[in-house]
Amino acid sequence: MVKPLPRLRLQGFNNLTKALSFNIYDVCYAVTEEQRQRYIEYIDEAYNAERLTQILTDVAEIIGANILNVARQDYDPQGASVTILISENPVIDKKAAGKEIISEAVVEHDEAPEASVVAHLDKSHITVHTYPETHPHNGIATFRADIDVATCGVISPLKALNYLIESFESDIVIMDYRVRGFTRDVKGTKHYIDHRINSIQDFLAKPIKSKYEMIDVNVYQENIFHTKMHLKEFDLDTYLFEEKAKNLSFKDRMRIEAQLKREIEELFHGRNLT
Numbered sequence: 001m002v003k004p005l006p007r008l009r010l011q012g013f014n015n016l017t018k019a020l021s022f023n024i025y026d027v028c029y030a031v032t033e034e035q036r037q038r039y040i041e042y043i044d045e046a047y048n049a050e051r052l053t054q055i056l057t058d059v060a061e062i063i064g065a066n067i068l069n070v071a072r073q074d075y076d077p078q079g080a081s082v083t084i085l086i087s088e089n090p091v092i093d094k095k096a097a098g099k100e101i102i103s104e105a106v107v108e109h110d111e112a113p114e115a116s117v118v119a120h121l122d123k124s125h126i127t128v129h130t131y132p133e134t135h136p137h138n139g140i141a142t143f144r145a146d147i148d149v150a151t152c153g154v155i156s157p158l159k160a161l162n163y164l165i166e167s168f169e170s171d172i173v174i175m176d177y178r179v180r181g182f183t184r185d186v187k188g189t190k191h192y193i194d195h196r197i198n199s200i201q202d203f204l205a206k207p208i209k210s211k212y213e214m215i216d217v218n219v220y221q222e223n224i225f226h227t228k229m230h231l232k233e234f235d236l237d238t239y240l241f242e243e244k245a246k247n248l249s250f251k252d253r254m255r256i257e258a259q260l261k262r263e264i265e266e267l268f269h270g271r272n273l274t
Contacts, residue, residue: 015183016194017124019150020157022175024168025267026143029256030241036134039141039241043132047145047168049074055167056126059160063151124151139256140263141241143169156195158203165208172230172267173212175200179223193223200227230268234261 026043030036049072060067071083127148134141145168149157158177165173177200182190199216201209212229219225236245236253239260245253266272 014153014194015181016192017150017152017180018155018157018177019148019180020161020175020177021146021148022164022173024145024147024165024170025172026169027171027260027263027267028141028239028241029139029243029260030134030141031139031243033136035242036136036139036141040132040134042241043130043143047130047143052128052130055164056128058163058167059126059149062160062163063149063155063157064159065155124153124155126150138259140259142263142267154194158200161200161203162205162208165204170231172228172264174228174268174270175226177225197225200225228268230264236260 028039030039053070053072057067057070125148127146129146131144131146132141133144147164149160149164151157161175177197179193182192183194184190197203199218201214201216211231211233213232214227214229217226234257236257240256248256262273
């Protein structure tokens with residue numbers, strides 16, 4: 001959990017913005033064109049609007065937010081969009097409170113063949129976009145989920161970190177965490193962070209940390225923290241879609257394993273190998 005600095009008496013609302021962004025990759029190999037198509041169909045069903053809505057609902061609960069409204073839409077042939085309106089504080093019925101409250105939220109999304117989720121938390125938001133993709137020649141199929149959780153006030157997106165990693169088939173995870181802006185105490189002093197952090201790894205559960213190789217690139221002076229990780233173990237069967245390694249020739253197993261390891265290394269480092 002987030003370790004707070006000594007409690008500050010603030011002038012008003014905590015205006016710090018804590019933003020957690022990460023890409024999660026699932027990599028697999030589909031031998032035939034039909035299997036590659038079924039992989040896309042599997043991903044589209046496993047991470048449809050209903051499932052993504054449940055994931056965001058759970059995130060809202062984990063970070064201590066209150067859901068105001070949910071809207072979602074699946075697309076043909078694939079993809080979905082979900083919007084969740086949430087608030088940091090409990091919802092007060094405006095009629096019961098005898099006050100007039102006017103709020104407006106505008107959500108935009110592209111009609112592209114991927115799943116998109118946007119959630120608003122007062123001045124904060126949660127977004128998830130999914131990108132299933134296959135290559136017609138080399139058999140590699142990838143699924144990428146881009147996730148952003150940005151919060152204002154005392155709510156911390158780091159509380160949902162482990163849940164989000166476990167909610168997707170995470171072969172590779174690339175994470176960025178940044179604290180932006182400032183908040184003032186009653187004396188007028190500006191504070192640029194309100195909790196202690198050395199690395200995103202500090203907030204990962206031990207079972208997750210034991211499964212992944214991890215590296216950090218942190219800029220402490222700017223409150224920017226970057227961690228990338230990939231699974232330590234490589235079992236070809238876990239990367240084959242609708243196929244078993246024992247059914248493939250030794251030559252095919254070696255070729256496919258080399259292709260998958262190359263794909264994982266390129267995605268992990270963010271550059272193509274020469």
